[in-house]
Amino acid sequence: MSTQVSTVANDNIAIAVHNVSKCHLIYDTPRDRLKQFLMPRLQRMAGQRQKTYFHEFWGLKNVSFEVKRGETVGVIGRNGAGKSTLLQIICGTLTPTIGRVETKGRVAALLELGAGFNPEFTGRENVYLNAALLGLTKEEIDNRFDDIAAFADIGEFLELPVKTYSTGMSVRLAFAVQSVIDPDIFIVDEALAVGDEKFQRKCFTRLESLKNNGCSILFVSHSPTSVVELCDRALFLEAGERLMYSGAAKAVRAYQKLIYAAPEVQKELAERYRVTDQSGEVAEFQSDDLPCAGDTTGPSDAFDPGLVPETTTRYAVQGAEIEGIEIRNASDQIVNLLRPGGDYQFIITGEFRKSFPKVYFGVHIKTISGVEVTGQRYPQEGTYVENVQAGQKFAVKFGFKMAMLPGVYFVGGGVWSSEEPTCLHRMLDALMFRVISLGRAKSFGYVDVSSMEPEVILR
Structure with missing residues (x-):
């Protein structure tokens, strides 16, 4: 028995999935599909035993979980684990074979790239079509169209047929439409992996804003780091079954341990996760490893004019x-392509508009997903630059030895006062930089704190 998506009675729960299973009928040939349509009826009329011409594949098996309002939940698992099937059932584009799904509020989903777009329609026409399907009136779409166009940032292509778009432009427009309608539930299935670093940062910023406004987010990703950073909890699926629903870091560690285990150990490990998940016990992990940062190659100490943040x-x-x-850099050149281990100065310049008795400055570095990796304050905690005067210019230099691992990062900074108003001025994502790769990574995460070459002694 299956039920359609309905409304949750508990105001604190945005999504409730109850014992959902999904069976797919697999036919070896198109002829078998036709036989299945005709032969059982003829066999029944002739009083013969009915024969089936398909075999069953259960993409989901008795999956249950709840997502609270304003909560971000990651869905992790190997290819074929049932992640996309689950999201399609929650969205209502697939019907469960067994079980039911309940949702509360407007659901927006970014599943398959370009899904819901008519390739013959222009981008503008598709915006109106998709937003109307999501329940917006023409007046509401008119009021939000400029925001959608600005977020997508595809310029004149907005007036061209979608069939002329690149994959990146399609996902930009799709994300803009789905996120700007202010959904109660937002579902994203790996689509953000297509965009470049600037667009990914833009999307993560929008996800943070949606979450702060009480939107519940389901986020499917093959990037364990993104899941740990973005999500409150994570659902770990394996072969269509729920193995774990827990804190994001715990679920990611379990997932990594399973996929890197020897084949003969994986079945036993999966069963142990399933038992501990059902009993509510805490599973033990021997490894807290997080994935390596992706390598990026390029010249040393240079400036790339294309590295300009959109956020x-x-x-x-x-x-x-x-x-x-x-x-x-050390040669006083302005750069945004940095060498691992190099010495750099992050310089904030500006002017005081008013006089203040005590002020201090700060700078921070964030990842694409918005995690604050490190930062500095001047002067140190509890001390201040005293008696600054209106009209005075300032230039604050923060020295950094670049211990960040290869990847793209964002820089922001600010000026604060000991008195109200405490925040005199602040800029977020003022610039972006890339730490280049000089070879194979030997560390993982974001920061390389190694002080010597690892050594193995075999006895």
């Missing part, structure tokens, strides 16, 4: 104004 946010000017943030 720069300037706070209100309340007595001081940051005019710029830049990175300079």
Whole structure:
């Protein structure tokens, strides 16, 4: 028995999945599909034993979980684990064979790339079509169209047929439509992996905003790091079954341990996870490893004019104004392609608009998904730069030895006062930089703190 998506009675629960199973009928040939349509009826009329011409594949098996309002849940598992099937059932585009799904509020989903777009329609026409299907009136779409167009940022292509779009442009427009309608539930199935680093950062910023507004998010990703950073909890699926529903870091460690285990150990490990998940016990892990940062190759100490963030946010000017943030190397060149282990200065420049008795400065570095990896304050905690005067210019230099692993990062900074208003000015994602790869990575995560070459002694 299956039931359609309905409304959750508990106001604190956005999604409730109850014992959902999905059976797919697999036919070896198109002829078998026709036989299955005709032969059982003829066999029944003739009083013969009915024969089937398919075999069953259960993509999901008795999966249950709940997602709270404002909660972000990652869905992890190997290819074929049932992640996409589960999301399609929650969205209502697939019907469960057994069980039921309940949701509360407007559901927006970014599943298959370009899904829901008419390739013959222009981008503008598809915006109106998709938004209307999501329940918006023409007036509501008119009011939000400029925001959608600005977020997608595909320029004149908005007036061209979608069939002329690249994959990246299609996902930009799809994400813009789905996220700008202010959904109660937002479901993303690996689509963000297509965009470049700047667009990914833009999307993660939007996801953070949706979450802060009470939106519940289901996020499927093959990037364990993104799941740990973004999600409150994670659902670990294996062969269509729920192995674990727990804190994101715990579920990711379990997933990594399983996929890297020897084949003969995986079945036993999966059963142990299943038992501990059902009993509520805490599973033991021998490895807390997180995935390696991706390698990126390129020249050393250079400037790439294309590395310009799309998510720069300037706070209100309340007595001081940051005019710029830049990175300079030991030769005093402005750079944004940095060498691992190199020495750099992150420089914040600006001007005080008012006089203040005590101020301090800060700079931070964030990942694409918005995790604050490191930062510095000047002067140190509890001390201040005293008696700054209106009209004074400032340039604050923070020294960094680049211990970050290869990847793309975002820089922001600010000026604060000991008195109200405390935040005189702040910029988020003021610039972005890339740490290049000089060879195979020997560390993982974001920071390389190794001090010597690893050594193995065999006795």
